[in-house]
Amino acid sequence: MKKWFLAAALAVSALVSTSAMALDRTVIAEKAEDVTPLLIGSTAPNVTVNTADGSPVSFKALYMQKPTVVIFYRGGWCPYCSRQLAELKTIEKDLVDAGYQVLAISPESPARLQEQKLETEFAVTLLSDESLSAIRGFGVGFYVPNDTRKLYKDRMNVDLTADTTDKAVLPAPAIFILDEAGKVQFTYVNPDYSVRPSAELVLAAAKLVKPKA
Numbered sequence: 615m616k617k618w619f620l621a622a623a624l625a626v627s628a629l630v631s632t633s634a635m636a637l638d639r640t641v642i643a644e645k646a647e648d649v650t651p652l653l654i655g656s657t658a659p660n661v662t663v664n665t666a667d668g669s670p671v672s673f674k675a676l677y678m679q680k681p682t683v684v685i686f687y688r689g690g691w692c693p694y695c696s697r698q699l700a701e702l703k704t705i706e707k708d709l710v711d712a713g714y715q716v717l718a719i720s721p722e723s724p725a726r727l728q729e730q731k732l733e734t735e736f737a738v739t740l741l742s743d744e745s746l747s748a749i750r751g752f753g754v755g756f757y758v759p760n761d762t763r764k765l766y767k768d769r770m771n772v773d774l775t776a777d778t779t780d781k782a783v784l785p786a787p788a789i790f791i792l793d794e795a796g797k798v799q800f801t802y803v804n805p806d807y808s809v810r811p812s813a814e815l816v817l818a819a820a821k822l823v824k825p826k827a
Contacts, residue, residue, distance in 0.1 A: 699718060758784050
């Protein structure tokens with residue numbers, strides 16, 4: 615069963631990125647279906663993100679510490695994202711025992727991440743990419759239509775992060791597994807924000823691709 619899930623994840627990633635070979639992945643896509651994520655074998659970008667307390671940190675300095683599971687999520691306001699992060703608690707010990715750290719990146723502000731930490735005890739390190747540099751670098755960002763942006767604001771009181779053109783940006787939910795050199799060993803990207811890989815799939819992928827010591 616795990617092999618089937620893993621094959622499905624690779625298929626989804628391939629469908630999203632097949633047309634991305636010659637494109638500039640730092641460009642924000644017009645819609646989620648057009649994102650151009652980093653492919654297996656690519657190197658993660660050396661960008662600056664912020665911890666929940668607002669401190670800037672080099673993403674490269676983080677992933678050089680140990681193999682890393684990188685999760686891009688929309689924000690703590692998204693129930694699918696919260697459910698995904700909460701589910702990771704069930705495999706936290708297994709990932710740590712396998713030598714991994716888990717970094718979860720969203721475009722939300724450090725202040726909002728602090729609120730999430732108070733609301734729920736997540737099993738991952740939450741990082742803010744309010745500048746959108748990591749989202750651009752990994753090629754998972756897309757523009758949110760104005761009507762959807764207004765809907766989130768009116769119904770959920772969510773102010774989406776915008777780029778320099780004042781267009782709201784979200785990441786397509788994604789998972790990247792990196793080795794300590796920052797090389798992408800596994801990717802899962804799905805434009806449908808309601809579909810997330812199970813914790814079982816994440817653990818199976820992590821154990822499968824982890825470089826031998």
